[in-house]
Structures are given as structure tokens and as C-alpha cells.
Amino acid sequence: MKERWKVIEKLLSDEYDIEVQASYEGWGAGYDPKFLPLTEMWAKGEVEDVPEPVKRPSGIAFYLQEVSNKPEEEAINTIRHEIEYLFSTDLYLWRLGQREFYKFGFTPTSFLVLYAVLESIKTDERLIKSRPDSLQTVKKHYKNILNNLETYYPHHLFALSLLENWLGEGNYQKDTQKFLQEYLNAKSRDAYDIIMEDLFGRYMSHIEKAQDINYVDLLLEEARGKTRVDAHRGRIMTDLLKKLPEHLQEIIVQNKDKRAVDISEADRKEILKSLKAVPDWMRDYLKQMSYINLIERDVEFIRHFLPKTLEVDIEHRGFLSFIIKGWEEQSSSSSQSGFGRSKREKTEEDRLYEKAYGLGKEDFMVYKRMLSDILPHIDALKRKLVKLMPQEEEGWTGKHFYGRRIDTKSLSVEAPLGRGRIYMRRHIPVRKELAFKLLIDISTSMKREDKIQNAIKALLLFSEVIESLKMSFSIDVFSDRVFRLKAFSEDYKAVKWKIIELFNLLGGGTNLEKALIYSYEDLQTFCLKNHIRGCIVVFSDGEPTRGLKGQELKSLIAQIKSRIPIIGIGVGTERNYTDYYFEKSAIRIKSISELPTAFTRIIENQARRLLSFQ
Structure with missing residues (x-):
């Protein structure tokens, strides 16, 4: 078994001119440490044009547990998909698209729902052109995703409809076929522009429908009495539900075990219309909760189409970012604290x-x-701080009624007045x-x-x-x-x-x-x-x-x-x-x-x- 993976490592390392390793810990991608700062800036959308070595990983680790049960050709194609994905996609555009959608008031992840699917398709299009025998393996992979992925949100379904069209399944749409052909043949930046110019208008309407459906889903969740960590949120949602007319409350309670899309469209529209009449602060709160909930649902969907070799992190306001790592982590061989002395021989x-x-x-x-x-x-x-923090040194202070020394400076004043504060006393400052x-x-x-x-x-x-x-x-x-x-x-x-x-x-x-x-x-x-x-x-x-x-x-x-x-x-x-x-x-x-x-x-x-x- 070990020899099998060594052969695969050698095959793919020679094929892509990067280091490929088997791992029992999971998928991972690493970049050249000397380019890492610029790679991270590129991935975060801070710089657009960077040299090719910055974009190219120095190596990847594939997860043995995931590929060991697959036939050899399928396992190799799975790893190839990851490498091709990293080579072909422009991480700058992943960030740029999230910003564009955020400006329009949508969740940043709603862009990635569409973009992750399209970039995954584009990766496999390249793979199939160079290796036509991989077509069936690729189709099998996507059919497994379609069969196991449970979603009903309109923007998710829209993204999946593009995948189905590419696979030659589902309803054949001429304009979708034309879009896919242009997108798959275009360079990264041109392909991104095609999305924004040709697809954004249609896609936006699906996101808006998803937001409406999610409002109703949150009310159904409240009616089910789903346990929450945040008791404050539960109380506000309960108050919001009670603000609706009684007949709508009954509809929600009766359908609490259903999904929002399973309720009649007429009832759904009436619930949404009634939500517009609640106090502004409640409506704003519902929007905030819906924003968070949609991000969670988007990320769950996106993970099926992202590179497994890159970890992701959800940032403030819902932006998704990739965690970029160096291929050789300096601290990996150091002590548990992360610090390690050089092993150079001492003179x-x-x-x-x-x-x-x-x-x-x-x-x-x-x-x-x-x-x-x-x-x-x-x-x-140092001089300034010494004045604030005196050292433990003995000293003498004047103007006391008794003591061991006469204070000559105060004697001329104190004696005529008869106050008698003419003595000095030993003083040890407290540190x-x-x-x-x-x-x-x-x-x-x-x-x-x-x-x-x-x-x-x-x-x-x-x-x-x-x-x-x-x-x-x-x-x-x-x-x-x-x-x-x-x-x-x-x-x-x-x-x-x-x-x-x-x-x-x-x-x-x-x-x-x-x-x-x-x-x-x-x-x-x-x-x-x-x-x-x-x-x-x-x-x-x-x-x-x-x-x-x-x-x-x-x-x-x-x-x-x-x-x-x-x-x-x-x-x-x-x-x-x-x-x-x-x-x-x-x-x-x-x-x-x-x-x-x-x-x-x-x-x-x-x-x-x-x-x-x-």
C-alpha cells in the first residue's frame, strides 16, 4: 500500500513540478515562504498583479483517508483536480467579488456560491482537455455531490443549474450554454467580468428570493423552539413572532416542522408583508439574524466546490478568506512553545x-x-522613570518637631515664629x-x-x-x-x-x-x-x-x-x-x-x- 502512494506522489510531483505528499492529517497546500507575504496580500485582494511563482504552491498534501478507498485512477484525478484548481484560479478575484456583492447589500458568500461552482467546472474542463479519459470520473464526482447536497435556496439552485447544464443534464437553456462556453474559454479576469456583466442581474433576483425565504425559515425555527446558546436572540425572535397577526402565527405554528419553501407562496408573501409592519428595530434585528444564517448556509454549500487543499476562515461581516501557509513552516520542528535555538555548533x-x-x-x-x-x-x-520610581536609598527630610539633625534651612524661619519645626528625620523611600x-x-x-x-x-x-x-x-x-x-x-x-x-x-x-x-x-x-x-x-x-x-x-x-x-x-x-x-x-x-x-x-x-x- 505504501509503495502505491509513493508511486502516485512521484507521478504527480513530476507532472506538475511541485512536491506532492500523502498525509494522514488532511488536505493541505503550501507556498514558498519567501513569497508568502505577497501571496497572502494577493489572496486577500490587496494586490492584483503578482508574479507567477507567488501564485504557484510549492507543494500539496493529499488526505489518504479520503482517497484510499477510491480506484487508483479516481484517486489520482481527485488530487489532480486540487492541483489544477490552485494553478488556474485567481485568489484576488475571490476577494474582489465578495466586496462587489457586499456593496450591493448581499452576503459576501453569495458571490462565492456562484464563483466556486464555476471555477470548479473550469478546473475540470482543463483537466478533461488534457486527459479525455478522466471525463467519466469527473462526472461521477459531480453526480455524487448533486445526489447528496440538500438545498432549496434559489441562489444555490441557480449555481447548481449551471453545473447540470455543463454535465448535459437538467433543462437545456441556450443562453446558459452560451454563457458557460464564453466563461470556460476566457482568462480569469475576463471570466470574472463576464459574470458581472452577463449573469449578475439574473443571479441577484435569486439572492433576494433567498433572503425572503430565510426570513420565514427563521420564524419557523422559532416556532419549533430550537435551542439556542444566545438567550437574548431567542427572546427577541419570540417577541417578533408575537407581533404578527394571530392567523399568521397559527400558520407558522402549524407548519413549524416544514421548510419555508414547503409553505404556500400566498402564505409566505402575507408573512413577509406583515413583517414590514413590525417596529424598525425588530425588522433590523431580523435582517441581521438572516444575514448570519445565510452565511452559514452558503459556507455549507460552498465547501463542496472549494479546493480541499486550502483552509477557509469566516471573517468579520461574513467575508470568507483562504488561510495561506508556507510549504516549510519555520516553527514546525521547534519546541512546543514555537521557539528553537539554532543547531549551529558553538565556538x-x-x-x-x-x-x-x-x-x-x-x-x-x-x-x-x-x-x-x-x-x-x-x-x-530611564531618567524620566527613575523620578517616578525612587530606589531604596536613605534620605533626610526637614521641618519636623523632633529628630536627630537640625534643618538649617528652616531654622531661620521656624525659630522666630515659635512653631519649632526645625528638625530633620531619617527617611527610607518605599520602592x-x-x-x-x-x-x-x-x-x-x-x-x-x-x-x-x-x-x-x-x-x-x-x-x-x-x-x-x-x-x-x-x-x-x-x-x-x-x-x-x-x-x-x-x-x-x-x-x-x-x-x-x-x-x-x-x-x-x-x-x-x-x-x-x-x-x-x-x-x-x-x-x-x-x-x-x-x-x-x-x-x-x-x-x-x-x-x-x-x-x-x-x-x-x-x-x-x-x-x-x-x-x-x-x-x-x-x-x-x-x-x-x-x-x-x-x-x-x-x-x-x-x-x-x-x-x-x-x-x-x-x-x-x-x-x-x-
Whole structure:
């Protein structure tokens, strides 16, 4: 069996000039790491024209469990379909189309319902032309989808009607045949224009019908008493149902076990007409719930026609995006935390450097270059902070009624007045301490505009200053996951090498919710144990792609702020959401020249505010 897959791997690797591997974990596609930032920008619709090597994956992994039960020719064609799909489709257009449909008030995924089907057909059209013997295998694949796919929404059915026409089944429509012929023979951009010019008008009417049907489906779902996690939603939908005339409520209750399309069209129209009379805020709420519900149904449909080799993510407002990965992930062979030291053999000189600086000679030179831009500002920031946080040194204060020394400065004033406050007393200042948690975003979006370079320089400035003042601090980095770069108990010198490794860990989505909760709990535990106050400083472009987003994430940040101060520092100007999420405690950094001033302001303000409670 193993030899069989090795032969298939070799066959397809030679055929497409990419690396093809069998996998027991699932499908996967990977791109050249050196092109990855540009590949991701292209897939997100930020740049249109990119070189061909950027679009071309370096390799794919096919899922053995899915293809092992298929005949050999069918298994090979399944893998070929995935490779051809990635080679032929233009990911920029997937994003562009979603934007176009969103502008018209439709769900972004409604574009993909149509586009995913057409691109899948176009992929197999190319496959059949180069290998005519694969025709029956392709037809069998699509017939299995048509037989197993249960949908009744008009825009889904419209997309499937195109597939049926291509297969030579269903109702023959001359204009559809003409459209398919033009689309399949056109280049990617021209094919996209054909959709928008020739098909959009017809397709739009089907989306509008789907929206109307979905309103009724939501009311039927409410009548069924479907269990919801969101009790608030259930209460509003119940109130909305009760706003309808009694005879319509009875119709919905009587048909609660049916689908909206199974109710007579006359009753459906009357229900929709009655919904227009409910209060505006209820109608807006129903639209919002319908928007979310249609996205869920669209994604369920789309998955049958998307490349299996690319993972997908639903972003804020319902945009679907592909998760682009490097073929060689730098952190895959590292330790569980994601960090791993170079295995280069150490010289005696390296050992001497490590003893003095915590880094080998080569790493120290890299660290020194990174530090050079902010070195002039470190001493200035130290001086300001020392005034706020006095060291444990003895001193003498005057104007007391008794003491061991005479205050000569106050003697000339106090003696004539007879108040007697002429003595000095020994004073030992209480050391005031703060604990800082630094949270730095290393997701894919931080690669643009030199954001990560500015964020790492900010990390260095902060760490060098706070370390020199002997204050407690910890550093976490995050993307999809959260890594502990430095714990409160660790020596900063021992973790400097990890800062250099950050550039090798860049990539992935942004789960700000997970990072905030993880860091808040760690800081809270440390502060309670040591009876000091803490502060969280977040460096990010503030654009979450995983976990909580929008108002929900904003509410979470507000809750944390009520317990521990939290500052968001936005790096870069493009698509920066820090101001939105962190509001008054947000600071925007456009360039490295603004970094020292911003940091000085943050630490001074927080130190004064926090220390005033002690």
C-alpha cells in the first residue's frame, strides 16, 4: 500500500513540478515562504498583479483517508483536480467579488456560491482537455455531490443549474450554454467580468428570493423552539413572532416542522408583508439574524466546490478568506512553545558572548543592529522613570518637631515664629513597583508596512528600560496561538535570542481575544501574589481574524480595562483597528521616530496613575 502512494506522489510531483505528499492529517497546500507575504496580500485582494511563482504552491498534501478507498485512477484525478484548481484560479478575484456583492447589500458568500461552482467546472474542463479519459470520473464526482447536497435556496439552485447544464443534464437553456462556453474559454479576469456583466442581474433576483425565504425559515425555527446558546436572540425572535397577526402565527405554528419553501407562496408573501409592519428595530434585528444564517448556509454549500487543499476562515461581516501557509513552516520542528535555538555548533567565542550578553556572537550582532535605532532614547526614558520610581536609598527630610539633625534651612524661619519645626528625620523611600505584560502580534498582517519591525523595536526599548530599572515584566507573542516569550520569573538576558527568532515565527491569523485572556490571567496571578499593580501593553494592527471580533471583542477589552489598565499601540497606518478596539487608551505609531515619545507618554501616565493608589 505504501509503495502505491509513493508511486502516485512521484507521478504527480513530476507532472506538475511541485512536491506532492500523502498525509494522514488532511488536505493541505503550501507556498514558498519567501513569497508568502505577497501571496497572502494577493489572496486577500490587496494586490492584483503578482508574479507567477507567488501564485504557484510549492507543494500539496493529499488526505489518504479520503482517497484510499477510491480506484487508483479516481484517486489520482481527485488530487489532480486540487492541483489544477490552485494553478488556474485567481485568489484576488475571490476577494474582489465578495466586496462587489457586499456593496450591493448581499452576503459576501453569495458571490462565492456562484464563483466556486464555476471555477470548479473550469478546473475540470482543463483537466478533461488534457486527459479525455478522466471525463467519466469527473462526472461521477459531480453526480455524487448533486445526489447528496440538500438545498432549496434559489441562489444555490441557480449555481447548481449551471453545473447540470455543463454535465448535459437538467433543462437545456441556450443562453446558459452560451454563457458557460464564453466563461470556460476566457482568462480569469475576463471570466470574472463576464459574470458581472452577463449573469449578475439574473443571479441577484435569486439572492433576494433567498433572503425572503430565510426570513420565514427563521420564524419557523422559532416556532419549533430550537435551542439556542444566545438567550437574548431567542427572546427577541419570540417577541417578533408575537407581533404578527394571530392567523399568521397559527400558520407558522402549524407548519413549524416544514421548510419555508414547503409553505404556500400566498402564505409566505402575507408573512413577509406583515413583517414590514413590525417596529424598525425588530425588522433590523431580523435582517441581521438572516444575514448570519445565510452565511452559514452558503459556507455549507460552498465547501463542496472549494479546493480541499486550502483552509477557509469566516471573517468579520461574513467575508470568507483562504488561510495561506508556507510549504516549510519555520516553527514546525521547534519546541512546543514555537521557539528553537539554532543547531549551529558553538565556538569558544560564542560561549564568551553568551556569558556576557546571553547571545552567541552572530546573534548578538543581529540584536545590536536592531537596538541601534532606539539606543539614543533608552537613557532619556530611564531618567524620566527613575523620578517616578525612587530606589531604596536613605534620605533626610526637614521641618519636623523632633529628630536627630537640625534643618538649617528652616531654622531661620521656624525659630522666630515659635512653631519649632526645625528638625530633620531619617527617611527610607518605599520602592514603588509596577508589573508590565507586553503582548506582541506576530500574525501575517504584521508583515505589511514594516509593522513587525516597529513592534520589535518597541519591544526592545521597553525591555531594555524596564530591565535596567529592575521592574517585573513578561512578554507574550500571538497569532492563532499564544506563546510565552518571557515569563515574569525569567532573566531577560536568557531570552534575548527569542526576539531574533520572532521574524521566523511570523504568520497565521490573529486571535486577539485568546491572547488577551491568556495574558490577563497570567498578569493578574502575578500581581495578586506580589501585591503590586500591573499594566498590559498590546502591539498589533488590531485586525482580528479568529475568536471574538467587532463589538464583542470591544466589550471584552472594556471588561479587562475595568480591572487592569490596557494600552493598545497600533503600528502602521493601513487597515489599523487599534483606535476602534482600545478607544482612549490607543496610540498609533506610523514610524519608528514616534516610538520613544509614545512609550514615554504611556509609561509616565500609567506609572503616575497606578502608583497614586499605593
